[in-house]
Amino acid sequence: MRDARANLRRPLGLRLWLSGGWLTLLVIGAVFAPLIAPQDPLAQDLFAGRLPPFWADGAQPGYWLGTDSLGRDVLSRMLYAARLALIVAIVAGTLTCLIGASLGLIAGFYRGWPDMIISRFIDIWMAFPPVLFAILLIAVLGTGLTSIIIAIVVIDWTRFARVVRAEAMSQSAMDYVASAQVSGRTQFSTMLTEILPNVAPTILILLTLEMGIAVIVEAILSFVNLSISTDSPTWGGMIAEGRTSVHQAWWVLVFPLIALFLTVLSFSQFGEGLKDRFDPVLR
Amino acid sequence: MSAYLSIRNLSVSLRGGTRILRNVSLEVSASQVHGLVGESGAGKSMIGKAVLGTLPRGLNITGGQIWLDGVDLMTLPPKQLRAKIGATAALIPQDPMTALNPSKRIGPQITRRLVDILGWTNARADARALALLGEVQIPDPARVMRSYPHELSGGMRQRVLIASAFAAEPKLIIADEPTTALDVMVQKQILKLIAQMQAMHGTALLFVTHDLGVVSKVCDTLSVLYAGKVVEEANMRRFFMRPIHPYSRALLAATPSYKDPTGSLTPVPDAVIAQVERDIAQHDTRNSA
Numbered sequence: 303m304r305d306a307r308a309n310l311r312r313p314l315g316l317r318l319w320l321s322g323g324w325l326t327l328l329v330i331g332a333v334f335a336p337l338i339a340p341q342d343p344l345a346q347d348l349f350a351g352r353l354p355p356f357w358a359d360g361a362q363p364g365y366w367l368g369t370d371s372l373g374r375d376v377l378s379r380m381l382y383a384a385r386l387a388l389i390v391a392i393v394a395g396t397l398t399c400l401i402g403a404s405l406g407l408i409a410g411f412y413r414g415w416p417d418m419i420i421s422r423f424i425d426i427w428m429a430f431p432p433v434l435f436a437i438l439l440i441a442v443l444g445t446g447l448t449s450i451i452i453a454i455v456v457i458d459w460t461r462f463a464r465v466v467r468a469e470a471m472s473q474s475a476m477d478y479v480a481s482a483q484v485s486g487r488t489q490f491s492t493m494l495t496e497i498l499p500n501v502a503p504t505i506l507i508l509l510t511l512e513m514g515i516a517v518i519v520e521a522i523l524s525f526v527n528l529s530i531s532t533d534s535p536t537w538g539g540m541i542a543e544g545r546t547s548v549h550q551a552w553w554v555l556v557f558p559l560i561a562l563f564l565t566v567l568s569f570s571q572f573g574e575g576l577k578d579r580f581d582p583v584l585r
Numbered sequence: 586m587s588a589y590l591s592i593r594n595l596s597v598s599l600r601g602g603t604r605i606l607r608n609v610s611l612e613v614s615a616s617q618v619h620g621l622v623g624e625s626g627a628g629k630s631m632i633g634k635a636v637l638g639t640l641p642r643g644l645n646i647t648g649g650q651i652w653l654d655g656v657d658l659m660t661l662p663p664k665q666l667r668a669k670i671g672a673t674a675a676l677i678p679q680d681p682m683t684a685l686n687p688s689k690r691i692g693p694q695i696t697r698r699l700v701d702i703l704g705w706t707n708a709r710a711d712a713r714a715l716a717l718l719g720e721v722q723i724p725d726p727a728r729v730m731r732s733y734p735h736e737l738s739g740g741m742r743q744r745v746l747i748a749s750a751f752a753a754e755p756k757l758i759i760a761d762e763p764t765t766a767l768d769v770m771v772q773k774q775i776l777k778l779i780a781q782m783q784a785m786h787g788t789a790l791l792f793v794t795h796d797l798g799v800v801s802k803v804c805d806t807l808s809v810l811y812a813g814k815v816v817e818e819a820n821m822r823r824f825f826m827r828p829i830h831p832y833s834r835a836l837l838a839a840t841p842s843y844k845d846p847t848g849s850l851t852p853v854p855d856a857v858i859a860q861v862e863r864d865i866a867q868h869d870t871r872n873s874a
Binding site for chain 1: 637638639642664667668670671672674675676678679680683684685686687688689694697698701702749753
């Protein structure tokens with residue numbers, strides 16, 4: 303009677319361990335940056351410029367991952383940059399998710415004119431080149447953390463809206479939705495209690511994916527110098543600075559790049575892993 | 586004996602004007618089982634959906650009345666309409682695989698109606714759901730209450746759905762091909778169960794199916810539907826002894842029989858179809874004129 307799959311112990315999985323491990327490390331590093339960071343991330347020391355990482359000849363103790371051309375410690379800057387990256391990922395990701403998923407849910411469940419309006423908006427929105435759109439927005443709003451977050455939300459809500467709309471539509475066609483309607487439920491309560499729980503796994507995956515994308519967008523904007531003010535370190539900003547001296551000091555470019563890469567990858571893999579683990583339907 | 590559900594001259598059309606139901610009239614009396622038979626696309630499910638207010642998007646009721654429990658549903662404002670349908674009617678759906686919410690446990694899916702419609706407390710609703718699961722012969726009801734739908738087989742889910750349909754003691758249940766999605770052995774059990782439950786609760790039952798064999802087992806009266814039009818309405822005995830309409834006769838001739846398992850089946854003759862189609866065309870011109 304009981305489905306055999308129900309008794310099958312699903313292991314946590316390497317994917318969830320690795321991605322979760324990196325993200326935990328990142329959160330700890332970001333939260334305790336002032337305690338962990340060996341140097342002041344902004345302190346310049348022109349006599350300690352372009353020091354190599356610890357294993358290379360000429361490295362100095364205390365500068366584990368070397369210094370950039372102004373003598374600022376790469377590791378310390380990366381730790382402080384992780385704070386901004388995480389704030390952007392969490393705040394922008396969540397806001398984008400809330401707005402996009404709500405609109406998608408409404409469009410997919412109610413259909414009719416709400417769907418017409420929302421879908422046309424999505425079509426128009428998606429026709430803009432996203433990065434240019436973001437740069438334009440920042441130019442209008444001015445630089446700063448809030449502007450970055452607003453820009454990401456404004457650009458990326460369509461990603462949620464599209465997918466959630468399609469999912470809500472396919473769920474709405476199921477008989478259990480009709481049953482809920484027959485038992486005297488209002489449309490709105492049917493949407494929240496019947497449809498939403500069944501699109502939640504999809505929303506969760508998109509959310510983790512979006513957090514990764516938010517980190518990338520922030521890095522891109524930092525790279526073109528449109529992010530947060532130049533004195534707070536960001537991965538994108540470090541990559542931009544490292545690019546100019548890549549032949550003399552590759553580590554200034556490479557370490558933030560690795561952090562960025564691992565973070566984005568971990569976010570998306572974490573979402574996939576969570577879904578595999580917790581989706582009761584095993585879709 | 587009063588007609589509990591009375592449909593009078595119901596017409597349903599697609600937005601473009603294509604007719605789905607043509608002046609359908611039928612009555613289901615209290616504690617009676619009324620069969621609704623017809624081939625695929627005849628509109629039998631649409632009648633149930635029209636009554637329950639779950640017609641798919643783009644389909645609209647263009648004429649007629651639906652009287653449920655002495656009230657004309659077409660005259661009620663939407664909110665009261667939902668409440669009325671919720672309190673008096675329930676559905677046993679066709680496909681048990683999609684009719685339960687996959688992300689909720691079985692228990693709340695049954696008790697929800699009791700709490701919503703009858704205003705019961707959760708404890709009382711739980712006790713009732715447990716008793717109902719026992720009534721539909723589910724072993725270990727307490728465990729099933731805590732299960733998710735994917736942990737149950739198709740037959741089990743259909744039992745759960747039957748329990749859930751009878752939960753709030755509705756006076757009318759619409760069973761929309763409740764056995765079509767199940768395998769033959771389970772079909773028989775489920776059919777027996779529906780008949781038992783109906784007799785025990787004295788519910789009026791509108792039984793939608795394409796299977797005359799099923800109809801002969803559970804129904805008291807039946808309507809034969811073709812292309813959205815009722816071509817014959819009869820009680821069971823009369824229908825199987827002396828079907829009047831040529832389409833009904835053809836339908837019966839096309840049904841395999843236990844008594845003569847080697848006898849060949851006759852497909853519905855083209856001439857009969859042509860005649861029914863002519864009738865319907867006439868009916869349409871009469872109504873649009």
